[in-house]
Amino acid sequence: MLDKTCYHCGDSCESGPVHYDEKVFCCHGCKTVYEIFSDNGLSYFYELEAKAGSTPNPIQQKYDFLDNPEIVSQLVEFDEEGVQVVNLSIPNIHCSSCIWLLENLNRLHEAISVSQVNFPAKTIRVTYKTEGFTLKTLVLLLASVGYEPYLSLEDYAKKNSKVDRSLLYKLGVAGFAFGNVMLFSFPEYFEVEEFWLEQYKVVFRWLMFAFSLPVVFYAAQDYFKSAIKGLRSKMLNIDVPIALGILVLFLRSSVDIIWDLGSGFFDSLTGLVFFLLLGKFFQQKTYAFLSFERDYKSYFPIAVTRLTDKGEENIQIYNIRKGDRLLIRNQEILPVDCVLVKGTAEVDYSFVTGESKPVTKEEGDRLFAGGKQLSGVLEVEVQKSVSQSYLTQLWGNSVFSKDKASNFQTLTDGIGRRFTLAVLSIATIATAYWLVVEPGLAMNVFTAVLIIACPCAIALAAPFTLGNMLRIFGKHKLYLKNTNVIERLAKIDTAIFDKTGTITTTQQDAIFYEGIELTNEEKNMLKTTLRASSHPLSRSLYSILKYNDIVTLDEFHEYEGQGLEAKTNQHNMKVGSASYVGEEKVSQALNTSVYVSTDEEVKGRFVFKNQYREGVDEMFRELQKTMELGILSGDNDGEKLRLQRILPSNAKIAFNQKPEDKLNFIRDLQQSHEVLMVGDGLNDAGALAQSNVGIAVSENINVFSPACDGILDAMALERLPLFMELSRKSIQIIKISFLLSLCYNLVGLYFAVTGQLQPVIAAILMPLSSISVVAFTTVCVNFLGRKLK
Amino acid sequence: MTNKANVVLHQIQVGMSVIYVLLTISICVAFVFFMAFIRSVRAGQYDDSYTPSVRMLFEDELVEPEKDSQAKKTEITNQIQDTNQ
Numbered sequence: 001m002l003d004k005t006c007y008h009c010g011d012s013c014e015s016g017p018v019h020y021d022e023k024v025f026c027c028h029g030c031k032t033v034y035e036i037f038s039d040n041g042l043s044y045f046y047e048l049e050a051k052a053g054s055t056p057n058p059i060q061q062k063y064d065f066l067d068n069p070e071i072v073s074q075l076v077e078f079d080e081e082g083v084q085v086v087n088l089s090i091p092n093i094h095c096s097s098c099i100w101l102l103e104n105l106n107r108l109h110e111a112i113s114v115s116q117v118n119f120p121a122k123t124i125r126v127t128y129k130t131e132g133f134t135l136k137t138l139v140l141l142l143a144s145v146g147y148e149p150y151l152s153l154e155d156y157a158k159k160n161s162k163v164d165r166s167l168l169y170k171l172g173v174a175g176f177a178f179g180n181v182m183l184f185s186f187p188e189y190f191e192v193e194e195f196w197l198e199q200y201k202v203v204f205r206w207l208m209f210a211f212s213l214p215v216v217f218y219a220a221q222d223y224f225k226s227a228i229k230g231l232r233s234k235m236l237n238i239d240v241p242i243a244l245g246i247l248v249l250f251l252r253s254s255v256d257i258i259w260d261l262g263s264g265f266f267d268s269l270t271g272l273v274f275f276l277l278l279g280k281f282f283q284q285k286t287y288a289f290l291s292f293e294r295d296y297k298s299y300f301p302i303a304v305t306r307l308t309d310k311g312e313e314n315i316q317i318y319n320i321r322k323g324d325r326l327l328i329r330n331q332e333i334l335p336v337d338c339v340l341v342k343g344t345a346e347v348d349y350s351f352v353t354g355e356s357k358p359v360t361k362e363e364g365d366r367l368f369a370g371g372k373q374l375s376g377v378l379e380v381e382v383q384k385s386v387s388q389s390y391l392t393q394l395w396g397n398s399v400f401s402k403d404k405a406s407n408f409q410t411l412t413d414g415i416g417r418r419f420t421l422a423v424l425s426i427a428t429i430a431t432a433y434w435l436v437v438e439p440g441l442a443m444n445v446f447t448a449v450l451i452i453a454c455p456c457a458i459a460l461a462a463p464f465t466l467g468n469m470l471r472i473f474g475k476h477k478l479y480l481k482n483t484n485v486i487e488r489l490a491k492i493d494t495a496i497f498d499k500t501g502t503i504t505t506t507q508q509d510a511i512f513y514e515g516i517e518l519t520n521e522e523k524n525m526l527k528t529t530l531r532a533s534s535h536p537l538s539r540s541l542y543s544i545l546k547y548n549d550i551v552t553l554d555e556f557h558e559y560e561g562q563g564l565e566a567k568t569n570q571h572n573m574k575v576g577s578a579s580y581v582g583e584e585k586v587s588q589a590l591n592t593s594v595y596v597s598t599d600e601e602v603k604g605r606f607v608f609k610n611q612y613r614e615g616v617d618e619m620f621r622e623l624q625k626t627m628e629l630g631i632l633s634g635d636n637d638g639e640k641l642r643l644q645r646i647l648p649s650n651a652k653i654a655f656n657q658k659p660e661d662k663l664n665f666i667r668d669l670q671q672s673h674e675v676l677m678v679g680d681g682l683n684d685a686g687a688l689a690q691s692n693v694g695i696a697v698s699e700n701i702n703v704f705s706p707a708c709d710g711i712l713d714a715m716a717l718e719r720l721p722l723f724m725e726l727s728r729k730s731i732q733i734i735k736i737s738f739l740l741s742l743c744y745n746l747v748g749l750y751f752a753v754t755g756q757l758q759p760v761i762a763a764i765l766m767p768l769s770s771i772s773v774v775a776f777t778t779v780c781v782n783f784l785g786r787k788l789k
Numbered sequence: 790m791t792n793k794a795n796v797v798l799h800q801i802q803v804g805m806s807v808i809y810v811l812l813t814i815s816i817c818v819a820f821v822f823f824m825a826f827i828r829s830v831r832a833g834q835y836d837d838s839y840t841p842s843v844r845m846l847f848e849d850e851l852v853e854p855e856k857d858s859q860a861k862k863t864e865i866t867n868q869i870q871d872t873n874q
Binding site: 044048096099100103117118119120121165168169172176179180200203207 | 808826836838848
């Protein structure tokens with residue numbers, strides 16, 4: 001067979017292919033899924049997109065907590081008369097085959113009536129009958145076909161959080177009114193003394209008035225609220241002149257039609273609000289599948305197994321008390337700080353530190369919350385409740401309740417202050433002049449100035465520039481929370497990096513061998529031994545060994561948390577921890593190592609070192625031109641020399657930093673700097689929240705990152721200097737657009753001050769300035785965006 | 790003379806009422822579309838603008854004759870439960 005990849009998931013079938021139905025599968029899991037699909041008439045799955053499946057993970061008793069009706073009732077959205085509706089997050093959804101399969105779940109079980117996928121958010125909403133079917137069966141069914149739902153503490157008691165669609169409604173109202181008012185006001189633009197026009201003028205005007213009411217009092221209400229809020233805190237933000245403009249437009253127009261002075265400016269009024277809301281809508285680009293608000297809750301399980309005198313029971317993790325005995329199974333996450341009572345722990349702290357190598361712990365050792373048990377079952381005794389654990393305590397810090405965006409004065413708001421003052425003084429001077437020359441025109445001029453100076457184009461410059469930039473960044477794998485982050489990014493003068501998992505990669509290791517040279521026979525045997533093991537260290541070691549002759553093993557054992565043992569007819573081989581193979585002098589270097597012995601004689605060890613990501617040196621070289629750099633590492637200082645070589649001499653390098661230390665380090669720096677923090681694990685969460693901009697680096701953006709302002713795909717880390725530069729350029733574009741729109745304002749002001757502002761002039765100038773600013777920014781930003789290619 | 794004036798006056802009255810009828814109809818039609826928009830937003834049609842575009846491209850398949858598929862289904866689900874226990 002030519003095709004050596006799995007028919008189901010597309011992985012390589014090198015180690016033990018499974019043949020079935022004339023197809024190759026990489027493992028029995030994939031084969032089982034194929035069987036389920038083809039038996040239930042779902043083989044169209046493979047026609048939509050080839051090799052799109054995912055290998056199911058072994059589940060065991062992980063979801064036993066779903067037997068607890070109290071927990072289930074907190075998870076489902078609807079539960080009445082034997083029907084339940086649940087919304088599950090499935091990170092595995094990635095292609096059209098997934099959508100098709102998940103929307104045809106009813107063919108797998110008759111109790112499922114409807115299932116609907118939301119692809120951008122990677123969620124599925126399932127409606128099912130509870131007769132002979134439960135949430136647990138649903139979760140197990142999904143898991144068995146490779147779509148394991150992600151259930152975390154975050155989902156618990158999250159009751160139907162309402163989606164905020166108010167902006168869409170407002171946009172709809174404003175657009176609807178704008179269109180109609182335009183039609184009604186069109187005849188009067190030409191101001192011909194025509195018989196029929198004279199007849200119906202009054203009707204048209206009052207209709208326009210009626211249409212503008214919902215626009216002013218509903219669609220534009222955010223501008224009034226924001227302006228009042230700004231004035232209360234003695235800040236003239238950009239919404240003050242906008243709200244003033246809207247108000248004056250409405251009052252002047254109403255007065256005009258009541259006393260039959262003219263047709264009013266209802267067209268400009270509704271158009272203005274519509275364009276402004278359009279800008280807001282454009283700015284509101286969200287990445288539905290990412291969340292920038294995650295805390296430990298998204299990592300932690302909903303329930304754990306507690307051991308009591310009566311046996312095992314599932315309890316919600318907030319109910320864990322000090323002194324409880326918990327049972328932690330393979331692949332489960334430790335929700336609290338505890339002491340290991342029974343079993344050998346192999347804990348993966350990658351959520352916390354970014355370090356993916358598991359740490360081995362023995363009975364009596366302390367374990368910290370956030371680690372994931374990788375082998376076998378543990379029994380632990382709880383030392384602290386969930387909220388008081390070493391890691392979760394961090395979230396008690398006040399930085400997590402602080403909203404960075406609201407404390408930041410945007411460029412637009414900065415302009416707004418000067419702009420408002422200028423407009424008000426021009427209006428006053430012009431009115432004073434006309435009071436002397438021709439008092440009848442004074443009020444007209446005063447309102448005309450406020451109307452024409454309404455900074456619509458200025459208010460649109462930033463949303464469209466930054467909104468476009470946000471989309472371009474997104475295409476190049478930097479996902480930002482909102483447009484405000486770009487403005488803050490442009491001000492950064494210091495960048496601090498986490499080490500493990502951020503500038504080093506967890507997918508590739510630099511592995512060195514130390515000890516007695518292995519013979520070819522031994523090498524082959526080593527490779528064969530490793531092949532049978534699924535331990536992460538075995539996998540990465542296996543992949544770098546180049547020998548290919550496979551020998552037959554007579555015996556093979558894997559001792560969880562210790563190592564492997566293999567026997568052929570003449571030799572035996574042990575691979576594993578130092579104590580397991582019998583090495584007595586354990587090296588002091590803190591790097592992870594795997595020892596090898598043959599026939600009870602220790603041969604040597606493989607040392608795993610973190611490998612720096614490609615392009616890190618280059619990135620630091622680029623960044624140091626414009627900003628100061630630093631490294632904050634939770635690890636020991638084993639890598640100090642190497643880091644000093646790639647960083648400039650004035651860089652701040654600190655080791656052995658606890659989560660709290662990182663936070664405080666950033667806070668101290670902020671006294672005199674604008675700080676960017678680049679990190680990855682939960683231990684960086686405090687620093688990410690405290691910094692001016694916190695960016696989380698992630699190898700797989702579907703895996704959750706801690707709360708931050710932006711998520712950067714690890715592949716794009718080397719582009720960071722370019723992203724920074726483009727942010728600064730965006731700000732320049734906004735400034736140029738301000739100048740452009742000021743030119744339009746000057747033309748308009750000429751008409752206003754001289755008392756000749758006709759509604760038709762306002763109706764032309766206002767959209768014209770807005771459209772040219774939007775066009776200008778879009779073209780400029782896309783031109784700049786080409787740099788990223 | 791008076792006759793002619795009467796005709797003009799009559800035309801004006803008819804013309805006016807027609808305009809009012811047209812205005813009412815046009816605003817009503819516009820309003821119907823506006824309500825349709827509001828309803829579609831409320832129903833969540835704008836929450837996910839991507840998945841429907843994929844969904845509509847799935848081929849309709851032939852419905853297989855209902856031969857003991859029920860029995861098969863239960864068998865499969867039992868099997869799933871067994872493997873997961």
